[in-house]
Each structure stands twice: as structure tokens, then as C-alpha cells.
Amino acid sequence: MNLSIVIPLLNESESLPELHDWLLRVFTLNKLTYEIIFIDDGSTDTSWDTITKLGEKDPNVKGIKFRRNYGKSAALNIGFAAAQGDVIITMDADLQDSPEEIPKLYKTITEESYDLISGWKKKRYDNTLTKNIPSKLFNRAAQSMSGIKLHDFNCGLKAYRREVVKNIEVYGEMHRYIPVIAKWAGFTRIGEQIVEHKARKYGTTKFGIERFVNGFLDLLTIFFMGKFGKRPMHFFGVMGTLSFFVGSFSTFWLIYEKVFMYTEHSRTLVEKPSFYIALTMLIIGVILFIAGFLGELISRTGGDRNAYNISERIGFE
Secondary structure, three states: OOEEEEEEEOOOOOOHHHHHHHHHHHHHHHOOOEEEEEEEOOOOOOHHHHHHHHHHHOOOEEEEEEOOOOOHHHHHHHHHHHOOOOEEEEOOOOOOEOHHHHHHHHHHHHHHOOOEEEEEOOOOOOOOOOOHHHHHHHHHHHHHHHOOOOOOOOOOOEEEEHHHHOOOOOOOOHHHHHHHHHHHOOOOOEEEEEOOEOOOOOOOOOOOOHHHHHHHHHHHHHHHHHHHOOOHHHHHHHHHHHHHHHHHHHHHHHHHHHHHOOOOOOOOHHHOHHHHHHHHHHHHHHHHHHHHHHHHHHHHHOOOOOOOOEEEEEOOO
């Protein structure tokens, strides 16, 4: 099929029928074959009942329901695993992403050989302190650290070649930095498209001020994993070597002072602050080496970090 639309959601029962009908009009007009995969991330309203009814009406609608809330990254990751289309589109369920953008995104991927196209909501209708300022800060930081020139890393409306989503893993809260994950996986044809942003019609936003802290920590994590995820000893080993070298040099100097420069008025070794500094640096160096070895073992034997408790599925054979 041409398209897989992956839509993570949490308590969006009011918007789902309207979103489905809107998508259907766009696909019919543009003669696109499709599947719509709704990922119910532990909703407490009637979202799953609505998805079930849509599936009964439209055989191209599929659904996955989590028993509890795992977060947007988990929903996207399981949606990517289930998607079968040549191009995968992700979008939010709150009607703020316009389905009218999908045909252009699809053509850009298929005709211009891009790996990933990220939407850019140049004109926004939710310029609040808790969303706008953190987003601008993280976008600037992500640009600098990754070298990817995107204005809006966190835009939910994105298009991927199927090969991309089948070769990346999205976990924790890394959905903000999927373009960075894709680049580290070797998919470098990444572009951007200005997309229409609409005001929220139903419900309220599911994100608050905590996104500021989480976004910063996730950015540090993705930078470290991209640079050293497959070779942690290169990070811990270098740090451990420097620390051990400083500690060893300080120890030998203290021994030299004790042997060749000691007088009856000199302080004993344990009275000197440099003794404790040298001892601390040696211990830190050993700990960092051990951390590096453990990291190497984990990176070679670690299993899947994503284990989700799914209660129901519809539309899948």
C-alpha cells in the first residue's frame, strides 16, 4: 500500500471520527491506498470504543490499545513495527495536524528520494510559555548537536520511508528527536516542509512544564547514545584514563617528596590534601574503567528495551 498513517493518542475520542473522515476524503481524492493505525496510549475516555467502531466501518483502520499510558515514544515505536505502507506518516489525533499536507509529504518522499521529511509549524496557535519557549531552546540545541537544520524537531507530522522506521528504535521520550536517531542510523536525506497548524478543537493539551526538563535530559541522552552508544568504552575509557593518569602522577610525586624531600618538619602523607586528591582520582579512574567494560557488555548482549502490555488489537491478521 502507499501509506501507513500512525496516530498515537490519549483521550481524544471527540476528534477521532472527524479526523478519520478527513483522512478518507484526502486519500480518495488523491487515489492513495492506505492503512490508519490508531495507538491508544492508555486512554481513560471512550477513545478505544470509537476506534473499534471506525474499524467496523473501515477495514483499513487498525488499532492497538495499551493497558496503561506508556508515552508517545512507545506508541510510535509499536506503530512503526506494525506499519506496512511504503511511506509512513505520523500525526497527532487532536486535529491540529492537517491531513491536506499528506499528499505533498508522500510525493516528496517517493519522488525526491528523501528518507525523512519533518513538518515545520511556522505559524502556531499554541504559543504558550510551556510549549513555545522550551521548543525553541531544544530546536536550537538539537540543531547544534546533530547538525540537522530543522526548525521544528518535535512536530508530530512527519513522513518516513518504510526502511527508516524499520531500522530505528524510539524509546523513553525520544520522539522529539527521531530525525537525530534516523541520522545516527545512517539515514541522512532529511528535509523539512512547512505545514499548516490548526487550533485545538477538542480537549486540552497533554503536555505541561515537565517537557522542559524531559526534553533537556532526552537531548543529552540522544547525543551520548549517538556518539558512544555502540562503543561506551571510548567515553568512559578516556575519562578513566585521564583520571587514573592524574591520580598516578600525584601518587608518584607524593612518594618522591616522601623519599627525597622529607624533613622532620614536613607533614605526613595523610595530612596533605594532595594525598586524598590522588586517592580519589585513582578510585574514579578505576570506576570509570569498570563502567566502560560493563557498558560494552550491555551494548553487545542487551535485549529489547521496549516491552509493552497490549490489551487489544483490531484490524491485524
